Amino acid sequence: xxxxxxxxxxxxxxxxxxxxxxxxxxxxxxxxxxxxxxxxxxxxxxxxxxxxxxxxxxxxxxxxxxxxxxxxxxxxxxxxxxxxxxxxxxxxxxxxxxxxxxxxxxxxxxxxxxxxxxxxxxxxxxxxxxxxxxxxxxxxxxxxxxxxxxxxxxxxxxxxxxx
Numbered sequence: 001x002x003x004x005x006x007x008x009x010x011x012x013x014x015x016x017x018x019x020x021x022x023x024x025x026x027x028x029x030x031x032x033x034x035x036x037x038x039x040x041x042x043x044x045x046x047x048x049x050x051x052x053x054x055x056x057x058x059x060x061x062x063x064x065x066x067x068x069x070x071x072x073x074x075x076x077x078x079x080x081x082x083x084x085x086x087x088x089x090x091x092x093x094x095x096x097x098x099x100x101x102x103x104x105x106x107x108x109x110x111x112x113x114x115x116x117x118x119x120x121x122x123x124x125x126x127x128x129x130x131x132x133x134x135x136x137x138x139x140x141x142x143x144x145x146x147x148x149x150x151x152x153x154x155x156x157x158x159x160x161x162x163x
Contacts, residue, residue, distance in 0.1 A: 039098050039099070039100060039101070040098055040099065040101055040147065040149060041096070041097070041098045042094060042095075042097050042098065042099070042129070042140065042142075042149070043094060043095055043118065043120065043127065044120070044122060044123065046122065047095060047120040047121070047122055047123070048120060048121040048122065049064075049066070049091050049094060049095065049118055049119070049120055050065070050066050050119045050120060050121055051063065051064065051065045051066070051117075051118070051119040052064040052090075052091070052094065052116065052117075052118050052119075053116070053117040053118075054114060054115075054116050054160060054161075055114070055115040055116075055117070056078075056114055057112035057113065057114065058077075059076075059077060060075075060076060060077035060078050061075065061076040061077065061078075062074075062075050062078060062080060062161065062162075063075070064087060064090070064091070070084055071084055071087040071088070071091075073087060078162060080161060080162055082161060086161075089158070090158070090159070090161060093155070093158040093159055094118070094159060097151065097155055097158070097159065098149075099140060099149030099150050099151040099155075100149065100150045100151075101147065101148070101149060102139070102148035102149065102150050103148070104146070104148065106139065106141075106148050111132050111134075113130040113131060113132045113141075114130070114131040114132075114133070114160055115128070115129070115130055115131075116128070116129040116130075116131060116159075116160075117129075125144075127142075127144060128142075128143040128144065129141065129142055129143065130143065131156070131159065131160060133153070133156045133160070134153075135153070136153060137150050137151060137152065137153055138150070138151040138152070138153060138155055138156040138159070139151075
C-alpha cells in the first residue's frame with residue numbers, strides 16, 4: 001500500500017493525537033495528586049493579597065494595604081514597628097500556609113479569637129477567618145467554607161504579629 005505525502009502526514013497527525021489522548025487519560029492514574037482532603041491552604045491558590053485586616057478581641061486593629069509594590073500599615077491601639085520585608089514575610093506566610101482539616105464539632109466557647117479579613121485580587125468577596133491560638137496549636141476557622149484547620153503553634157507568630 002502506497003501513501004502519498006498528504007496521506008503520511010495524516011497518519012502522523014492522527015497517531016500523535018492518539019498518543020496525546022492516551023497520556024492525558026492515564027496521567028491521573030500514573031501520577032495521583034495525593035490525599036488533598038486532609039491538608040488545605042488558608043488562601044486559594046495563586047491569591048494576591050490586597051488588604052489584610054487583623055481585629056484583636058480587645059478592639060485593637062492592624063490593617064495592611066498594598067500601595068503599588070509596597071505595603072502601608074495602620075494600627076489602632078497597637079505599637080507595631082514592622083519593616084516592609086517583615087510585612088512581605090507575613091503576606092507570604094498567609095499565602096503558603098496549610099493546615100490539617102479538623103472535625104466540624106470543635107467547641108471554642110470562652111476563647112478569645114482573632115478575626116482576620118482578607119481582600120484578594122482573585123476574589124470579589126472578602127475572606128474571613130477566626131484564629132484561636134491554643135497552647136499546642138492554632139485553630140483557624142474559615143467562615144466561608146465552615147472549615148476548621150489546625151496549624152502548629154509556631155505558625156501563629158508568623159500569621160499574627162504581636163501575638
